[in-house]
Amino acid sequence: MSVISPKVGEILVKTTHSKDLDDALRKIISEYLELKLNILQEIIDVLQEKWDMTFQEFREKMKEGSLKKDSYSYDVEQDFWRWEEAGTLKKHYEEIKSEWI
Secondary structure, three states, X not given: OOOOOHHHHHHHHHHHOOXXXXXXXXHHHHHHHHHHHHHHHHHHHHHHHHHOOOHHHHHHHHHHOOOOOOOOOHHHXXXXXXXXXXXXXXXXXXXXXXXXX
16 A cells, blocks of 8 residues: 655645545545546647537548548648547546546
8 A cells, every 4th residue: 555655645735725635635636637627628629620520520531531631641640649639538537537526
């Protein structure tokens, strides 16, 4: 079992204004998950706005070769990988959050 040093425990409690270490860790993890989910949603929103479609639509158009740009261009592939990563991580953090609450 891992142990948190007294100094780290004290900083966690003071930083979060919590009554104890367990409460402090709950707050930190909950806030971290919310921050990650917000950042990932912002990435998804920017890409949806840029391409004027959902990721699923983008993926299909990429496969069909019916995007307005070359599906194999560096920019398109970078957007694809960034979008897929954001969606995958968002789902991952949502699952953790649902287990955490």
